[in-house]
Amino acid sequence: MRGRRVVGLDDEVFDVDGLTEGDRRQLVGEAALLASLQRGRTGRMADIVSTIQAEQDRVIRARLAGILVVQGGPGTGKTVAALHRAAYLLYTHRRVLERRGVLVVGPNPAFLRYVGNVLPSLGETDVVMRTVGELFPGVEAAARDPHAVATAKGSTRMVDLVGAAVRDRQRSPLRAFGEADLRVETDAGTLVVPGDVCRHVLETTRNLRLPHNTARKYLVNTLLSELARDESRRLGRPVADEDLPHVGARLWQEEPVQHALDALWPDLTPERLLRDLYADGEALRRVGAEAGVANAERLARPAGAPWTVEDVPLLDEAADLLGRDDSHLRAHQRRRDAEREAEVRYAQGVLDLTGLTEDPREGLDARLLADRHRDTGPDLSTADRAGTDREWAYGHVIVDEAQELSPMAWRTVMRRVPTRSLTVVGDVAQTGSAAGTGSWEAALKPYAPDRLHVEHLRVNYRTPAPIMAVAADVLRVAAPGQEVPESVRADGDAPVRCGSRTPRTCPRWSPRSGRPSARAASRSSPPTPPWPRWLARCPVCRRTRRATPPGTPWWC
Numbered sequence: 001m002r003g004r005r006v007v008g009l010d011d012e013v014f015d016v017d018g019l020t021e022g023d024r025r026q027l028v029g030e031a032a033l034l035a036s037l038q039r040g041r042t043g044r045m046a047d048i049v050s051t052i053q054a055e056q057d058r059v060i061r062a063r064l065a066g067i068l069v070v071q072g073g074p075g076t077g078k079t080v081a082a083l084h085r086a087a088y089l090l091y092t093h094r095r096v097l098e099r100r101g102v103l104v105v106g107p108n109p110a111f112l113r114y115v116g117n118v119l120p121s122l123g124e125t126d127v128v129m130r131t132v133g134e135l136f137p138g139v140e141a142a143a144r145d146p147h148a149v150a151t152a153k154g155s156t157r158m159v160d161l162v163g164a165a166v167r168d169r170q171r172s173p174l175r176a177f178g179e180a181d182l183r184v185e186t187d188a189g190t191l192v193v194p195g196d197v198c199r200h201v202l203e204t205t206r207n208l209r210l211p212h213n214t215a216r217k218y219l220v221n222t223l224l225s226e227l228a229r230d231e232s233r234r235l236g237r238p239v240a241d242e243d244l245p246h247v248g249a250r251l252w253q254e255e256p257v258q259h260a261l262d263a264l265w266p267d268l269t270p271e272r273l274l275r276d277l278y279a280d281g282e283a284l285r286r287v288g289a290e291a292g293v294a295n296a297e298r299l300a301r302p303a304g305a306p307w308t309v310e311d312v313p314l315l316d317e318a319a320d321l322l323g324r325d326d327s328h329l330r331a332h333q334r335r336r337d338a339e340r341e342a343e344v345r346y347a348q349g350v351l352d353l354t355g356l357t358e359d360p361r362e363g364l365d366a367r368l369l370a371d372r373h374r375d376t377g378p379d380l381s382t383a384d385r386a387g388t389d390r391e392w393a394y395g396h397v398i399v400d401e402a403q404e405l406s407p408m409a410w411r412t413v414m415r416r417v418p419t420r421s422l423t424v425v426g427d428v429a430q431t432g433s434a435a436g437t438g439s440w441e442a443a444l445k446p447y448a449p450d451r452l453h454v455e456h457l458r459v460n461y462r463t464p465a466p467i468m469a470v471a472a473d474v475l476r477v478a479a480p481g482q483e484v485p486e487s488v489r490a491d492g493d494a495p496v497r498c499g500s501r502t503p504r505t506c507p508r509w510s511p512r513s514g515r516p517s518a519r520a521a522s523r524s525s526p527p528t529p530p531w532p533r534w535l536a537r538c539p540v541c542r543r544t545r546r547a548t549p550p551g552t553p554w555w556c
Contacts, residue, residue: 154406154435182448
């Protein structure tokens, strides 16, 4: 359901054997597929259906704590099992997850639209759904970086590079203005803070070990006090130490003072930090050298370029290092608290004037009366609040096609679930991203060394056996350690084998479909090396066709 409109139907059958023939014909969705597999069959096929149900049941009912990895080849029902698990957890652990929410991370918007149809049909609507490119609030990235850039941005070396970029914006007067002393033109004349004082303030601010924007408040206030002292000396008006903050606040209203202090330690957003860095090749080389990242200048791009999916984890990393100066938020909260107290006093006056008295048994008191007449805005669900809050801690996270996540993307996901309660769904043998996952243990054990559990789905009930036979040959070469799922559908034609190195020179190529013709497919054997160009990636070296220059072989 979407509002009052039905967007899809999917039957949930608990006892396939108990259905009549008429009931079977009316089934839709996964239930229809399972029923057709078992229909009129006994022995091996009945055992296979029981295996599918048992494997998926283990996934669905696994405990909430820890990281559950659902490893399965194509057609094994990984995604469906994960979504049923989401509904099961939301029902079984309602008190925890209703308060903290569930985040579903999918590979693309089409998948999220599918999830948006499935979860409501399972009775759950309060779930946040995002792609990796949407995990940073305010950014919806869909573009992808080239192979080499994506690999670089996906590496954990970017942690050091982003940290070096933040430190690069914390500058002495010598770096910012070309002279050791800080000189600022004000209404009272040129005010000066000696270079050694500036260096001491800068080092002290860094040693606070606070996020950049949080520490900035100390640096600004300290230098404003120094400027206030110099102003008092120039004007011959001694100022007591307790009055320095007031003089500094007045100086802060002058634009030259703000510009000078911003040049030393600017108030940065993650977006501004990365945009400025990408647009400055010299800064990239300088920051890359400090972080030990070779060829960092390849990340350079024009200032107005759109964000890419690979940028989002770097934005999230930058947000962690920058923090935010919450002084204005605290001031706003103080104003709201003062307004509420005034409203409570007014409500108490109303009670006194009308002769009504507070009666806790009837729930009547001044605060309750004030709250009834206070406009707090629209009521927001957990999903609404969580979706706009980067620091929200979810009760559980489900990641589909998780093998595509880079190490930096995993850092972004893990920040959103401090309890390390995740369901990770994927197949490392199908990794297509240059910076993707090759091993669940290598990717996830650093985050939960003793709470990582892998469940395998071994039955493929979607892909026909002739197709899986070819895929199995590729899998044995590309990922020898991975188990080939058993395909239960025997129907279908074998795929084409063509020795041509380009699709359109293949005599069996169908120009209309862009694929080998069906007639050729029916009389051809499975492909063997050299692999045809319509394969997306070489199964041996895992190099992609997109990552190689035109006209050169992209396979081993």
